[in-house]
Amino acid sequence: MFSFDSDYTEGAHPRILELLTETNFEQTDVYGEDVYSNRAAELIRQHIGKKDAGVHFISGGTQTNLIAISAFLRPHEAVISAETGHIEEHETGAIEATGHKVVTIPTDDGKLRPELIQPVLTAHHFEHMVKPRMVYISNATELGTIYSKDEITALHTFCRESDLLLFCDGARIGMALTAPGADLTMAHLAAHTDAFYIGGTKNGALIGEALVITNTALNTDMRYLIKQRGALLAKGRVLGLQFLALFESNLFYDLAQHANDTADIIRKAITESGFSQLCDSPTNQLFPVLPNSLIEKLQQDFVFRVIQKTDETHSCIRIVTSWATQEAGAEAFAEALAKS
16 A cells, blocks of 8 residues: 555655764764764755854754744743644644643635734733734645745744744745745745744654754753753754755755655646645645545555545545655556546
């Protein structure tokens, strides 16, 4: 069976495993202060054009969101998120557990815009309510949609004028930046956010995200805070080495491009077969609406998630391709749709 359940079901790209093996018996500094982690951090700074950015390697996305958001906010402050945001739907109340409320906004495409955020600021106007202080976005979003350069610029301007921090969850940033029609670059994102992270877990790494803090005031004592949350790995080299492998060449973008390309094989088949999607996703997450009878048939040969019923006879499923998805698997799914 071919699995389209998620983009982290496979292990790691061979180059990462090779580098881990090649350096296995070297004795290095610990807690992420080794030569490989330092080199990886420097490559990221060069890539985004921010020499003074703080770069911290953390094991997973939920932990990165929790550490960043709780570190950046004061006790009475809240974070604004789309209703579909990962911190709202899939992190077991991690942010609320730190004492910070997540204020959510309904949005059809998973993206936030200034006109959607302003009513939240208007409603939370005095000290008897939490104070919105951060806007949390994901790129790509949980619905696979992406932000344009102009949209990020507009959000950044609005946040500056409204005294808000802008933080971007980049679990799938590689897919967002290599999607068809994408005009955003990582350097532009770095220049127009206070912090964001680069997702490795969903793009070829065994584990790991790179938290990039471009607002240097927010970087104060960050290693203390990471340690306090149990995220300062003793063998931090394991994380740093992986990002070194991803950024010493174009590997990070090549892997993301492959995920998008294999998704495109299925996307074309969805359109050519006359099926609709829940939203227009140009990345590696697809949300076709299919007859329940066809879904049952497809489940005999493919693994995917059924997201929701759309009517009595149809449901929306989620298809996710990855850096390691075989073209043969994508073509087999496309052929199964075509035969329907």
